[in-house]
Structure formats: structure tokens, C-alpha cells
Amino acid sequence: MSGMTPGLRYLPGYLDPTAQQAMLAELRARVAEAPLFTPVMPRTGKPFSVRMTNLGPLGWVSDRAGYRYQPTHPDTGRPWPPIPEMVLNIWRKVSGYPHDPEACLVNFYGQSAKMGPHRDTDEEDFAAPVVSISLGDSAIFRIGGPERGGKTQSLKLSSGDVLVMGGQSRLSYHGIDRVLPGTSTLLKDGGRINLTLRRVTRP
Ligand code: MD6
Numbered sequence: 001m002s003g004m005t006p007g008l009r010y011l012p013g014y015l016d017p018t019a020q021q022a023m024l025a026e027l028r029a030r031v032a033e034a035p036l037f038t039p040v041m042p043r044t045g046k047p048f049s050v051r052m053t054n055l056g057p058l059g060w061v062s063d064r065a066g067y068r069y070q071p072t073h074p075d076t077g078r079p080w081p082p083i084p085e086m087v088l089n090i091w092r093k094v095s096g097y098p099h100d101p102e103a104c105l106v107n108f109y110g111q112s113a114k115m116g117p118h119r120d121t122d123e124e125d126f127a128a129p130v131v132s133i134s135l136g137d138s139a140i141f142r143i144g145g146p147e148r149g150g151k152t153q154s155l156k157l158s159s160g161d162v163l164v165m166g167g168q169s170r171l172s173y174h175g176i177d178r179v180l181p182g183t184s185t186l187l188k189d190g191g192r193i194n195l196t197l198r199r200v201t202r203p
């Protein structure tokens with residue numbers, strides 16, 4: 001529990017710098033097989049400022065046709081690479097959910113990227129939390145309640161921090177207001193990586 005949002009668990013510094021480096025190396029190898037792409041908004045085709053890819057049996061994509069989970073990369077047509085064991089192990093320790101996640105969305109934020117307020121509702125099973133892992137530059141994460149436009153709180157998510165959105169917070173509006181450039185040396189050219197792990201189907 002964290003402040004005004006029941007079910008939200010903030011685990012700052014969950015990964016030490018050595019573990020962050022190891023995770024980054026695993027991610028680089030997999031992202032080489034499943035390159036980052038720029039999603040666009042349904043209908044309008046307006047590009048996201050974040051680039052993304054996925055790991056695991058299902059990946060989240062957004063294009064003119066809508067939001068959905070699919071088993072293959074939209075550009076290469078190949079299955080998404082597997083979720084690294086060290087990432088799965090974090091889910092197993094913190095999720096409190098007895099099945100593995102099916103999707104690991106990898107978001108890359110350059111210095112001026114943001115993520116508008118949204119809820120994660122494309123999954124069948126809201127009993128599972130969403131677990132997020134942050135690497136690289138810090139960012140201001142804002143979370144509200146189940147309705148748009150309510151009271152919000154902000155959290156600074158830094159490299160190695162883990163956030164668990166479960167219980168009542170699972171369907172809260174949230175987003176990234178801004179990245180704070182120069183706050184981490186993990187990525188040579190700066191920027192931020194966020195992984196979100198989700199259970200998509202009901203086991
Ligand atoms: C981010 N995170 O931290 C965006 N969603 O870059 C999310 O959209 C998110 O952190 C669901 C649960 C946790 C999250």
C-alpha cells in the first residue's frame with residue numbers, strides 16, 4: 001500500500017546496480033531480435049512518443065485498428081522473444097499471483113517522451129497485478145483513481161525501482177508526466193526503459 005492508493009506497492013531500489021546491468025544486457029539481446037517500434041493511436045494514427053516492443057507469449061500493440069495483445073511482432077511477424085528468467089523471478093516474488101505473466105511490454109522513453117493518463121484494461125484477468133520495473137533515467141509517475149480527473153499522487157520512479165499495481169489500484173488511471181534527463185548513468189545515451197509484466201488470459 002502506498003499513500004492514498006490501496007493495493008499499490010512501491011519497492012524503491014529493488015534491483016542493485018549490478019542486477020540492473022545484468023537485466024539491461026538480457027534486454028539488449030532480446031530487443032535485437034524484436035526491434036523497438038513506434039506505436040500509433042487507434043483511429044487517428046498519431047504516434048506515441050514512446051517506442052516499444054514485447055517479450056513473452058503475448059505482446060501489447062496499438063495501431064489504427066486498436067489496442068490488442070498478439071503473439072507476433074508487427075514488423076518482423078516473428079514470435080516475441082521469451083521473458084528473461086531474472087524478470088520472471090521478480091514477478092514470482094512480488095506479484096502474489098500463482099501463474100507467470102504472459103506479456104512483458106518494453107517501453108523506451110527518450111528525454112522528451114511521456115505517457116498520457118490511461119488504465120491497463122486490455123487483459124482478461126484483473127485478479128493479477130501489473131508489475132513495473134524501471135531502468136535508466138528517473139521519471140515522474142502519476143497515479144489517480146478509477147475515474148479520469150480525480151485526485152492524483154506522483155511518485156519518482158528511478159532505475160531499479162519496482163512498482164506493483166494490484167487490488168484497487170489495478171484499474172487506476174496512471175501515466176508518465178516526464179523523464180528527468182541525466183539522473184542515471186545506466187544507459188550511455190540517457191533515456192528510460194520501463195517493463196510492465198501482465199497476465200493477459202485467465203489461467
Ligand atoms: C511507465 N507504466 O512507467 C508506464 N502500467 O513507463 C505503466 O503504464 C504502468 O507502471 C500499469 C502498471 C504499472 C505501470
Ligand code: FE
Pocket residue numbers: 118119120174
Ligand atoms: Fe499502464
